[in-house]
Amino acid sequence: GESVGLHLPTLSVQEGDNSIINCAYSNSASDYFIWYKQESGKGPQFIIDIRSNMDKRQGQRVTVLLNKTVKHLSLQIAATQPGDSAVYFCAEMKRFRGNEKLTFGTGTRLTIIP
Amino acid sequence: DGGITQSPKYLFRKEGQNVTLSCEQNLNHDAMYWYRQDPGQGLRLIYYSQIVNDFQKGDIAEGYSVSREKKESFPLTVTSAQKNPTAFYLCASSIVLGYEQYFGPGTRLTVT
Numbered sequence: 001g002e003s004v005g006l007h008l009p010t011l012s013v014q015e016g017d018n019s020i021i022n023c024a025y026s027n028s029a030s031d032y033f034i035w036y037k038q039e040s041g042k043g044p045q046f047i048i049d050i051r052s053n054m055d056k057r058q059g060q061r062v063t064v065l066l067n068k069t070v071k072h073l074s075l076q077i078a079a080t081q082p083g084d085s086a087v088y089f090c091a092e093m094k095r096f097r098g099n100e101k102l103t104f105g106t107g108t109r110l111t112i113i114p
Numbered sequence: 115d116g117g118i119t120q121s122p123k124y125l126f127r128k129e130g131q132n133v134t135l136s137c138e139q140n141l142n143h144d145a146m147y148w149y150r151q152d153p154g155q156g157l158r159l160i161y162y163s164q165i166v167n168d169f170q171k172g173d174i175a176e177g178y179s180v181s182r183e184k185k186e187s188f189p190l191t192v193t194s195a196q197k198n199p200t201a202f203y204l205c206a207s208s209i210v211l212g213y214e215q216y217f218g219p220g221t222r223l224t225v226t
Contacts, residue, residue: 043219046214093212101159104157
């Protein structure tokens with residue numbers, strides 16, 4: 001069936017290093033992807049998005065890469081800081097009965113080691 | 115100060131009682147959504163509304179009801195028919211369907 005999944009449920013990174021969070025999707029018809037950050041007890045916060053006509057998009061300290069050939073999405077965070085500790089979700093937009101809805105993965109917990 | 119507000123942050127109810135969770139947005143967004151999040155899991159869509167006076171069931175609508183009488187407001191009622199109501203409930207909105215969604219701070223509901 002269709003799904004959005006993450007390769008690793010947890011990731012620990014040394015402060016100042018770069019982080020890479022991966023996500024696999026199975027619906028080749030999906031045309032929009034979003035990364036969210038969720039801190040404990042809070043709602044998800046939009047980080048960055050990418051459409052299927054692109055393979056890379058950069059924001060402030062973050063880069064999202066999309067590989068449509070292998071249906072893989074990644075979020076790169078440069079020079080990670082303690083404030084980056086959170087759960088990161090990828091979300092896939094796919095059509096359902098003519099209306100688009102987001103399907104979320106289960107999340108990767110990123111822990112920054114001081 | 116624009117955004118999405120949910121109240122209350124914590125809510126406790128006895129089993130068998132209906133409870134309504136509030137969601138308000140002043141972003142002038144047409145679309146609004148309700149999600150449920152269980153510990154260690156992703157978000158699952160309960161209901162969504164594309165426009166005022168319209169709403170559609172999501173993946174797990176059983177035991178829930180919504181209304182969309184105003185553009186700014188999309189309250190969710192958790193009924194006694196919902197078998198496992200204890201969860202973290204998140205409301206979101208987007209300018210229209212198909213665009214990035216912005217989330218409120220969530221309401222943690224505990225039913226005993």
